[in-house]
Amino acid sequence: MAYEEIAKIIVDGVGGRKNVNSVVHCTTRLRFKLKDDDKAKTDVLKDTDGIVTVVQSGGQYQVVIGNKVADVYKAVLSELGMDEQEASSDEATGSLLDRFVDLISGIFAPALGYMAATGMIKGLAALCLSMGWLSDKSGTYLILNALGDSFFYFLPVMLGYTASLKFKVSPFLGMVLGATLVYPTIVGMNPATLAAGGAKPLFTLFAGSIFASPVYDTFLGIPVIMMNYTSSVIPIILAVWFASKVNKLTEKYIPESTKVFLVPFTNLLISIPVTLLVIGPISTWASNAVGAASIALINFxxxxxxxxxxxxxxxxxxxxxxxxxxxxxxxxxxxxxxxxxxxxxxxxxxxxxxxxxxxxxxxxxxxxxxxxxxxxxxxxxxxxxxxxxxxxxxxxxxxxxxxxxxxxxxxxxxxxxxxxxxxxxxxxxxxxxxxxxxxxxxxxxxxxxxxxxxxxxxxxxxxxxxxxxxxLVEEKVAVATPAGNVAVDTEEVDDLDTENLSVLEDISSPLNGEIIPLEKVKDEVFASKAMGPGIAIQPADGNLYAPADGKVEMIFPTGHAIGISTSNGAQIMVHLGMDTVQLDGKFFETHVKKDDEVKKGQLLISFDLEEIQKAGYDMETPIVVTNFKDYQVVEPLKNSGAIKVGDEILELK
Structure with missing residues (x-):
């Protein structure tokens, strides 16, 4: 089917032009953000030749195409009457709930690994204390407890960093805002701490209401309602959002020659007082109300x-x-x-x-x-x-x-x-x-x-x-043949004598790392082998090499995926990590381009493995044979263990 025909079916299947907020593509799929997912004709799209499957996840309506996704994407843009800039705009995508989920996941996801790790360490310290294995005065317990507490005590700093990435401002801006909220002097101005030390408030705002707030200090004569911001969530997120708006104005009006220092100077001088005077108190009251409501539900x-x-x-x-x-x-x-x-x-x-x-x-x-x-x-x-x-x-x-x-x-x-x-x-x-x-x-x-x-x-x-x-029925096995996938009984597979088929080509490992069976990767499209059989590798370093002699058929602009046609005719796709397309090329460097001839073992892509993982992305890397129908067997030679570049991983018969 021609790309234009597939594009017409896809646009109609997602509910038409008026139902599309945005569409981008990665190496295998079109990623739509629709106004109303219920208008999509999922069953029709799944049954369309040229479409592998449809996945709905994280506010995206994903139409899986395969290797030809870039060509289909161009045809879809033409059918929609959009250019790439208009199509990739993620402004006002979906309902308020979808945008809220996207915001929260975008801020918390990069930090969850360390959040879980420090939480486990704190839990271990609590277990040791409760079992009598450690004393609360011992150095071991104090260090473990400090390590477990550190992430949560300085949570505004951590979220300041991740929120700044989400709101597209300098991470240092978010970190300075978060650090200010947990600065020892600010923490010491907490009303509970001051009251415990015998300090008397200057006066009380909103006296007699549930929002009664003692005021101990002022800023330029304006009352400062201090809160305890350690381990807080909402204040820093709102503070970074406000700072991102201020940043746009300062970038617009401050001369280019002085932007490097006047933009952060002006932004911080505005954002931090507003955070402490307005955002902090209001967001803390709202947070406390939400927490109280959740507790009330449990208590009810x-x-x-x-x-x-x-x-x-x-x-x-x-x-x-x-x-x-x-x-x-x-x-x-x-x-x-x-x-x-x-x-x-x-x-x-x-x-x-x-x-x-x-x-x-x-x-x-x-x-x-x-x-x-x-x-x-x-x-x-x-x-x-x-x-x-x-x-x-x-x-x-x-x-x-x-x-x-x-x-x-x-x-x-x-x-x-x-x-x-x-x-x-x-x-x-x-x-x-x-x-x-x-x-x-x-x-x-x-x-x-x-x-x-x-x-x-x-x-x-x-x-x-x-x-x-x-x-409950005896196993059926899907065997890839030149005519396509044929489901046969296991006895019939034995009759095919796949063991003695001629080996047409061996594919070597493009990475150093640990082998993972393809069905265990966290992306259901790859795990289901809809893109083709193969294996996955958890990389040990940041270099991707050519798995065979051949030609670069496709390399994604962000550098996270590449397709190679080997000299013997196999079409190999390597996808570095899960959802790494969202990094938009950050931490990836390509060393080849489309149509380049490459030799086995040649460096294709380098990437900063540590930084990508710190950003919260899983680097499980599927290596699949997309033209598997041209072979009777595509067999992994290992299903687990360490692997080095050049070791054979797939056998094609």
């Missing part, structure tokens, strides 16, 4: 709250809507403890209970292998392989896992369990539920009981109602 009926939050949590995670609860949890923890996120602890256990049931009953060896790996990773809270690879495609097991999460959440709510820091996932989250003051008690055991209930419900109900007839 923790069991009902557990049913609702536990039951819906996995759905919220799938669509990225769970980000809205993260600031509330942090606010609650800043006040002592959070009773909300702990209600979701049973969800991952209910999910792997359903996976275990399918793994136990299925006669499909490939599904059983995937189930075992998904079960193991699910124990550690990584449920994407379970959800996207097993339960969600079968629907009933996913619904059952939500039921298990709801019942487990209700049990957790009944025991009054709480979280005391942002810890890890799965079993690593358990230390987060130990009360640093009260130690291990019934609320902690209630969390474990709730997880067991969720697991048992997921396992038993799936065994009873969630096993499909297809999973």
């Amino acid at each position: 009926s923790p069991i009902l709250a557990g049913l609702v939050i536990g039951g819906l949590w996995q759905v919220l995670v799938m669509f990225g809507l769970h980000w809205g609860l993260i600031p509330i949890a942090i606010l609650n923890m800043a006040s002592g403890a959070d009773p909300m996120l702990v209600l979701t602890f049973a969800c991952s256990w209910a999910q792997i209970g359903a996976v275990l049931a399918i793994t136990m009953r299925t006669k499909n060896e490939k599904l059983r292998g995937l189930g075992i790996s998904a079960f193991i990773t699910g124990i550690f809270g990584i449920t994407e392989p379970a959800i996207y690879g097993i339960t969600l495609p079968r629907r009933k097991p996913f619904i059952i896992s939500c039921i298990g999460g709801a019942l487990g959440g209700a049990i957790i709510g009944m025991f009054g369990s709480k979280g005391y820091q942002m810890g890890g996932m799965g079993v690593f989250a358990l230390p987060s539920y130990i009360n640093p003051n009260g130690g291990i008690g019934m609320p902690f055991w209630g969390t474990i009981i709730g997880a067991l209930i969720g697991f048992i419900v997921g396992l038993v109900l799936t065994l009873m109602f969630g096993i499909s007839k297809e999973d």
